[in-house]
Amino acid sequence: MDKNEYDVIIVGGGITGAGTQRDCAMRGLRTLLIERSDIATGATGRNHGLLHSGARYAVNDPESAEECIRENRILRSIAAHCIDETDGLFITLPEDDLAYQKTFVEACRKAGIDAEIIDPDLARRLEPAVNPDLIGAVRVPDGGVDPFRLCAANMLDAKLHGGQVRLHTEVTGFIRHGDTVVGVRTRNLTTGVAEDFYAPVIVNAGGIWGHGIAELAGVHVGMYPAKGALLVFAHRVNNMVINRCRKPANADILVPGDTVCIIGTTSTRIPFEECDTVAVTPEEVTLLITEGAKMAPVLSSTRILRAYAGVRPLVSADDDPTGRNISRGIVCLDHETRDGLKGLITITGGKLMTYRLMAEIATDAVCRKLHIDKACETATTPLPGSEERSYEAVARKIWEAPSMAQKAAAARMGTSAARIQTGDHLDEALICECEEVSVGEVNDAIERLDATTLTDLRRRTRIGMGTCQGEFCACRAAGLLAKASGCVERERNGIADFMQERWKGNFPIGWGDTLREAEYTQWVYKHVLGL
């Protein structure tokens, strides 16, 4: 068998692609995942990181709500190290209609979501950051989920099941035999090398870019790119997710995550050409701050770390060009039955929350085509790193007296943190002080998680995501990358790319301490380090 032949090729390294690869690999298929950039670079890494309870959809979209709460419970057990079990509040402010609370709670209960009305006083005690003027509160099982970690863990497990991954590789075309797609043409964007890969089934999991991938195959998937803008605050001001108890609107979710918290989002239709370059506008920044401060007043005086935006891959039902009948549910298209093109499946729509279910649906479709009858096991098999639920227990199992950095590593990597244990101080030196990322953890991401650039490292380890936004860790980590790759020049240029990527999220909110930090960083890099 040719080394470039597989049972299934998955295009797209977001959470849907990674999840699908894992599921396919666990069912014994030989898989290849191809991603144009890095893992989680699209909508996967550009959202709230909210582990929905489903409550947000309960009133208007009960089907999605039921999917969410089912997956919510599954993720808590299979992806423990990616989940922050915070619970969430749906608060009613004086300007909101308290009557909605009843409708909301009833809808939640119908969908199977445990929603409990609590006294505003109790809400203030549970979540001191909440707006003290609230007149109503409902507690739900919301949480936080780290999409980078989740994506990396899925891909790692796919690899442990024999899967192969090609990052920074673009699909440039499909290879067709008559009415059947039999492979893809690709180009490695780092080396420029072109290569063909073959498989009887190809899964398009390209998110909003799936639209363009389908076009390459000559089929049309009617999509609706909806941009959402978010802000990251430099402190974790809240410990519970805070939502507004009203019809879903702009900037009404505040999610704590690691050392920060995130407010979002907005929803604006944008042209496909802008999907690669979405930027946050000053108007969006103002809206997010104003609405955010209504939920947690302290936000009006909290430093903002970054602004960013993602594009939701919404699908227009029935190819409706106006986008009126937008579904947020899962869409799995078999292009054989739909368009007469054999060998291609598109999996899209859905949400980060429901990625596993999307993967299951896509993998079921793949297996039907390959006449394989094997049950899905992803709902019960923990991801690598999640064999143990409490990170402190994990840390204590690995280290006798875990340091702060070791606890941080265990929180990020779960049981996989054992991989970075050495008896030597060599691996314990800190590369990123803001996020307490050690040499060992960076090297692990390079060796086992396919990180080849500083930005890849950021997605896997959180370097450069803290308050200094990559001031020092970029150089240190570039040193480690240079050691691993031997390509010093490329890694040095990589520092400039990395700083540019950080700046992109800083200047839309460039005032106060953010501008202060930026001045320091720009001065140091240009005049002191000589970039």
Add this chain to the structure above:
Amino acid sequence: MKFNTVIIGGGLCGLTCGIALQKAGRSTAIISTGQNALHFFSGSFESLTEAPARMADLFGEAGIRLHYREGVRLMPLGTFRPAALSLEDISFFPKPKIGEKALIVSFKRYHDFFAAFLADGLEKQGVACRIEWLDLPELEQLEKSPSEMRSVQIARTMDRIWEKVVGEIRALVQDEDIIILPQVFGLKDTSVPIRIRESLPAQVVFVGTLPPSVPGIRTQMLLKRRYELLGGTYLTGDEATDAHVHEGRVHSIVTKNLDNHFLEADNFVLASGGFFSKGLKSNPFHIFEPVFGLDVEQAENRSDWYHPQFMHDQPYMAYGVKTDAALHALREGAPMQNLYAAGSVLGATRPEFGSGAGLAVRSALAVVDQILKTEAE
């Protein structure tokens, strides 16, 4: 408390100003938050190629020798920049030559010095490089804490054991023409870099590390010591919070630590630095000067403060306090009679003074001249 001049800001600019005035027999006080741009000083005065006589004297008397030679400086990431007036332990290359050999020495587990980048930069110029990592038992204590292997901590140890380290380096030298070392020598004892240079059998080049800058902290310490020897009052860890201004004259200023006492003076110098030093602050709508509420040059629309490319010149960096030709700070369009602005609170670059350390020193001396001239009149 009454002084001839009160200076807000204890960095390179404020200290230069204070020393020059003390030398001229004026009583001064400096209010310093304790953190300033000297902590990430590259060791070079970017915009200068020679020291004005007065500057050379002033620094020389503080024990800081400056030098300049045509050539290039090797930057920490392995790039080259034109030589500029520099501290004596910053070395210049007459131009790296093809066929030369360099030995780069660093420490095991030290990640703030970029030997591989330096080697790459030199090799592109035809210089063959060899990297050696010293494993010193004396650094073991630092290694135990994952965030302690930083330049200043290492420099503290090196002040004690540098002779032994030089011995180890000497044993490593084969036939190299150049030995490259991180700037972690001579934190307190300024003679150390010079003595290292004399005791090794090849040209020694000290190259910068990630901040904090050891030569910068040493410079700060020497200037402060000199200033205090001249009788200056250096208030560390304090901050000007408010000012009493009457009819365009500053009468006194209020600080965080001096509760009900005011600092009175005939003249005031604002040398409080740029954004990093909090001499300039900003909110979503304005860039402002926090102590006196002075006029600050800026684009009206926030979107115009930045260039979307990180490496491009950033408009906001050029913003600063407006002054008249004599460096009197402007408030509501009118010059304050006895308040001068100097250093990067003027903006990172001023055509007449250059940028960075050059701007700090030259504008400080210009303000001193102005104060003395006004008094004489």
